[in-house]
Amino acid sequence: MSTHPVSDALAASRETNPLVQALALDTHPRRPGPVATSLAFAWRALLKIKHVPEQLFDVTLTPIIFTLMFTYLFGGAIAGSTGEYLQFLLPGILVQTVLITTVYTGFTLNTDITKGVFDRFRSLPIWRPAPIVGALLGDSVRYTIASAITVGLGLVLGFRPAGGVVGVLAGVGLLVLFAFALSWAFTILGLVMRTPNAVMGTSMMVLFPLTFASNVFVDPSTMPSWLQAWVNINPVSHLVTAVRGVMAGTVTLSQVVWVLVAAAALTAVFAPITMTIYRRRS
Numbered sequence: 157m158s159t160h161p162v163s164d165a166l167a168a169s170r171e172t173n174p175l176v177q178a179l180a181l182d183t184h185p186r187r188p189g190p191v192a193t194s195l196a197f198a199w200r201a202l203l204k205i206k207h208v209p210e211q212l213f214d215v216t217l218t219p220i221i222f223t224l225m226f227t228y229l230f231g232g233a234i235a236g237s238t239g240e241y242l243q244f245l246l247p248g249i250l251v252q253t254v255l256i257t258t259v260y261t262g263f264t265l266n267t268d269i270t271k272g273v274f275d276r277f278r279s280l281p282i283w284r285p286a287p288i289v290g291a292l293l294g295d296s297v298r299y300t301i302a303s304a305i306t307v308g309l310g311l312v313l314g315f316r317p318a319g320g321v322v323g324v325l326a327g328v329g330l331l332v333l334f335a336f337a338l339s340w341a342f343t344i345l346g347l348v349m350r351t352p353n354a355v356m357g358t359s360m361m362v363l364f365p366l367t368f369a370s371n372v373f374v375d376p377s378t379m380p381s382w383l384q385a386w387v388n389i390n391p392v393s394h395l396v397t398a399v400r401g402v403m404a405g406t407v408t409l410s411q412v413v414w415v416l417v418a419a420a421a422l423t424a425v426f427a428p429i430t431m432t433i434y435r436r437r438s
Contacts, residue, residue, distance in 0.1 A: 190283040197290020201264075202297060215302035219253040223309050226373065234374060239314050246310040247327065247400040248372030251392065253306055254299045254335050255367060259359035261295050261339040262346030266355045269346070285431055292339050299335045303328045319405035327402040330415050334395055337419035340426035347433045366392045391418055 188196070226245055231238035265288070268274050277287040307315075307324055317323050342359055349355045369386055376387040387393050398415045401407030 187281065190286060190289075193282045193286035194289040194293060197287050198293035198297075199290075201291050201294025204264075205298075215253075215257055215298050216305055218256065219249065219302055219306035220309055222249050222253060223306060223313070227313065230373070242310065242313055242315050243404075244400075245373065246306070246315045247403050248370075248396050250303060250306045250310075250327075251331055251396045251399055252367045252372050253302050254331050255338065255392065256360075256363060257298055257302050258295070258335050258339045259342055259356060259363065260298070261292060262342035262344075262349075262355045262359060263352050264295075265291060265343055265346035266349055266352045270352065284435065288343055288430060288434065292336055292343070295339060296332055296336050299332045300328070303331065317403040317405075319403045319407075323403045323405055327399040330402065330412065331395070331399055334415055334419045334422075337422035337426075340423055340430055343430045344426060344433060347430065366390060371396050394418070 223246065226249065227238050227242050231241035231245070235241035235244065265274075274287065278284075307328070319326070342355070345355050345358055349358065369383065370390045370393040371387060372392070376384050376393070379387060394411070394414050395418075398407060398411040401411055
């Protein structure tokens with residue numbers, strides 16, 4: 157039996173202190189891989205929503221306001237009835253709502269940077285892109301919530317997609333995939349801008365011409381020829397056409413392929429640029 161109180165105390169500490177026990181292990185836990193690390197950061201993004209539920213105001217109130225406002229303000233004038241216009245409008249409003257939500261990817265990233273959080277992430281022995289990939293995965297949940305609210309409100313107001321449940325789910329899937337790819341562009345703004353407000357303002361300047369000067373609200377054939385030329389090459393117009401076609405059951409293979417190729421191209425171009433800037437930040 158030991159007669160040294162200090163030795164007895166240290167021995168007892170090793171037996172009861174989990175940190176001491178972990179440090180005393182001969183074999184240490186395996187370092188988490190890219191998937192596990194990215195999912196951990198995605199969960200972090202969702203926990204931020206849990207603790208600050210006001211962050212969901214943009215994905216809950218915006219689709220409700222847009223859908224009600226455009227349906228009842230312009231439905232009768234454009235299509236003759238709000239019910240008929242809603243069948244055309246809702247897929248477009250869905251696309252606009254989700255794409256506007258993508259700007260918060262850069263906004264929240266810049267907020268973390270200005271608070272010094274990302275400096276800590278960069279010092280961790282983890283897969284380098286994990287904090288950004290995880291944030292994008294977490295934001296994809298926001299896109300899904302916005303989509304569910306918009307479609308749900310549309311169904312209450314009288315939207316009846318001919319493509320059925322499968323068509324709606326496929327349309328939302330295409331939209332979330334495209335939004336995930338587009339979010340890489342706004343992460344660049346989040347990395348290079350000085351303040352979150354600057355990120356928000358610049359992002360909206362980019363998105364407004366893309367979403368409003370498109371086929372979201374009206375048939376492009378009613379527009380002036382010079383505006384039709386822009387609408388016809390606008391990537392948002394192609395996305396709306398595909399989502400609208402999937403939900404209506406009239407989509408063509410080329411429309412779906414265009415969205416998939418565009419999403420892959422956006423990711424291939426902007427993801428490497430994002431990671432290059434992220435690695436070079438001092």
